């Protein structure tokens with residue numbers, strides 16, 4: 165082959181590679197600019213998401229299943245009224261007494277969540293003497309550190325905010341539903357009115373203004389504990405919660421690294 | 435639910451389903467089944483594209499001369515279905531008017547965001563280019579022969595390149611070959627990527643699976659080839675031409691192998707699931723024996739895979755002992771069954787994956803209406819649409835009268851022999 169030709173080719177390839185490398189920061193900057201222009205959250209002007217890291221903790225033993233949080237969430241965030249749309253909900257676990265002399269330490273598990281627990285729970289259909297134990301588990305977006313929903317969104321309408329919230333920009337969402345399929349915890353739904361994906365935002369419009377999420381505010385037993393890791397207060401409840409309890413996350417094997425921490429849950433909880 | 439009872443119960447109809455539409459516990463938000471028939475149709479159509487293209491590439495790249503009579507038909511089929519492939523996706527969006535955002539601000543970590551690029555690449559760089567090279571000579575001839583709009587159309591498609599000297603034709607030939615060589619991995623990419631959309635969802639144990647793209651590719655090949663068999667026979671029948679026996683035999687052979695590999699890979703998937711027996715296995719078993727019994731075990735496995743596999747296998751093993759007319763029946767009917775089986779497979783993946791709760795504690799039921807965005811009618815229409823497009827393409831580009839003496843070899847259906 166002609167040596168001049170190869171040299172020229174090599175130069176061409178090299179400049180191509182250099183051009184590619186040089187164009188990347190530009191492309192990133194352009195993308196960030198477009199996103200800034202297009203993405204919107206409900207934070208007030210001047211709120212700096214890099215100065216906070218929000219965290220939610222749940223003490224299962226304290227939850228009494230009253231459903232006030234579910235109701236507060238529905239009202240605060242205009243969640244559709246139907247019993248199949250929730251940003252947060254309460255599950256009741258009833259674990260039966262195992263068959264006498266059988267191989268199981270615990271009997272069958274019954275889980276229910278009538279109207280998401282919004283109206284509290286009617287007495288269980290299982291007779292009292294057949295119940296080994298029963299407890300309530302509040303559920304909400306698990307604030308995954310490696311959020312599969314944000315990973316899956318084709319347009320970046322769902323995104324991880326640096327303050328730990330995982331948000332949906334409903335003005336940018338195309339309503340494909342991919343994020344809903346990707347969430348392992350069933351925390352998302354497609355809002356039938358706006359036709360966009362929706363989920364718990366930790367009441368972003370409130371927390372960015374110094375308030376607590378509506379569910380935390382109304383919980384009569386303080387089963388929900390909310391705090392900011394970057395700005396601990398005196399006797400910080402979150403710090404105390406993590407120090408005093410053995411904490412768990414849901415479906416840890418999926419590697420989503422949830423930032424919603426649970427204390428006192430049983431193995432049956434999924 | 436008793437697996438033996440299931441078909442009976444399912445046959446009892448909607449009334450039963452409405453009463454027991456939820457069984458066990460599902461997360462409250464999961465009561466709304468999200469993806470519907472449109473998302474069943476989408477991978478089905480792209481699969482047919484990929485399969486038909488691979489059938490065509492057998493002629494170009496692997497030099498399977500016997501398949502020449504279906505070469506152009508296969509390419510046109512791929513085009514007709516590719517043109518319609520984005521429609522179901524578009525219609526299922528909550529905000530179709532925002533769909534362009536996928537192109538201007540694609541989120542690079544999302545497999546779905548790649549759709550626009552994979553699609554554009556396949557359409558522009560592979561299919562249209564290959565068709566153009568293949569047809570260039572004929573377009574020049576036709577544009578001289580035909581008057582009116584049709585002639586004008588041919589002239590426009592030549593893009594002004596009217597050189598049909600032997601050297602130019604030779605170049606076309608070489609380019610076609612190169613494009614097809616690029617086209618094969620592209621077809622794999624197009625459909626493997628569709629499989630990856632499902633396979634990448636680790637939240638769903640029915641979907642999240644490394645084999646998913648592979649399964650999608652091979653089932654796509656089987657369905658696309660089956661479609662070519664059916665279309666070729668129908669076209670011959672429609673034009674009252676004798677079919678080319680050698681060509682059909684060859685198609686039957688490739689169909690058999692594609693189906694065999696598909697069956698093996700899907701079998702491997704099940705074997706692995708049953709053996710590894712992860713947390714989700716009991717819910718998946720119940721799914722297969724219950725809500726998916728008819729579509730998975732009866733239609734997809736028995737009718738759509740085992741039966742055609744046996745029939746096509748017989749034509750391969752006892753080729754000489756089965757008379758030609760009967761062999762052709764077998765090819766045609768097997769192809770038809772495969773087409774239905776693969777459609778059922780798409781249904782089982784897409785709908786089946788949403789019938790059980792991610793809490794692994796219960797099942798939902800899929801109810802589908804006739805009208806509306808997620809109804810039967812729209813989906814049926816979207817499956818039929820590519821056939822209409824194909825009809826027009828065949829009328830334009832597979833005329834009964836070949837374009838010249840040596841174009842005979844690529845005409846739709848030359849007389850047998």
Ligand code: SF4
Nearest residue numbers: 305306308311313347
């Ligand atoms: S729990 Fe679901 S919605 Fe929340 S961050 Fe994780 S994947 Fe996303």
Ligand code: SF4
Nearest residue numbers: 317337338340341343
């Ligand atoms: S539904 Fe909206 S937020 Fe969810 S993946 Fe699609 S575009 Fe993103």
